[in-house]
Amino acid sequence: MTAPKILLLPGWQNSDEAHWQSRWEALHGDHRVEQHDWMRPLRGDWSARLEEEVLAAPGPVVLVAHSLGCILVAAWAAHSGHTAKVRAALLVAPGDLERDDLRQMIPGWAPILRQPLPFPSLMIAGQDDPYCEAARSRQMARDWGARFVDAGARGHINGESGLGDWPEGRALLNELLKDK
Template identity: 40%
Template sequence: MKTSQADILILPGLKGPDDDLWLTRWERKLPTAQIVGQPDWHAPNASEWSARLGGAVAQATRPVILVAHGIGCHVVAHAVKAGIDLGPVAGAYLVAAPDPQAADAAPAHRAFGAPALTPLPFAAALIAARNDPHCSPERARAFARAWGAEFVDAGESGAIDSAAGFGPWPEGLMRFAGFLKTIPSVQ
């Protein structure tokens, strides 16, 4: 699949889109991409954010590819568990999922609730760093197994955010292109 064949819905994490972050840059660079807005970027709510995702998917005119960062990864899993219609979704590219149940989890991550560990009914890849301050590599691998996602080790990349130096993230865009190649095109 090519980016031009899909509606790319981007789900930022806590604090929302950051002008320097790779996902905001991707939205500007990829003509079929758009960020799914949320009512309060500082207080993620699983039900509200999942409903917003469902509404954005319902507006899609092509197969949907989800690109999620941070708590946005959990929004995808919660939407599946809640039974929200994500029928047009062909794949999910998940980056740096935090562990809301970690002892040192950010209060907003903890308030989001327990992770939904439901298999995703579409192709998925979870990219995670060995030194992510919000999730241990073991927990990230457990999320990938539960979701049926391919696990991609991003090395020593922190939270894969702008604070960790991931503004443009060309390697991530190349990995995304590789992920898209695994998804059959719809004629």
């Protein structure tokens, strides 16, 4: 069986050097899906880039999304005919793009698509994320059919959270993939 290609899906403004996604890319050789415009993300453009990357992969893929990347996974999965290539998805700290302030900063992503994902998924979210209340993260996980892991007081689970290589996150990803 072909080892899955891990596709990193950063959120708005990309993931900086201190972000666990960037560290995983350097440490594990995961592949970042580069978007054409990190500052003004368009849902259709970002979905098209993800579709291209999924189709270009020689075998199965694993989606590892952060923030807006989680919302991208839901939007892409609702419209793609190639979701069978996805072995699993790790969804970390989704942004609540239905919140007024975020909807104005990042227009065109609301409403958040809430269909169950057609592949196994795990969401990790914090209790004190400034971009999504804990109850909203839990509701998105339920709507998407994702198992939920409470990360505690970790903020937005990004470079500012001081996670370093975030071995706990990698262990949860490996656990998710073990049975798939």
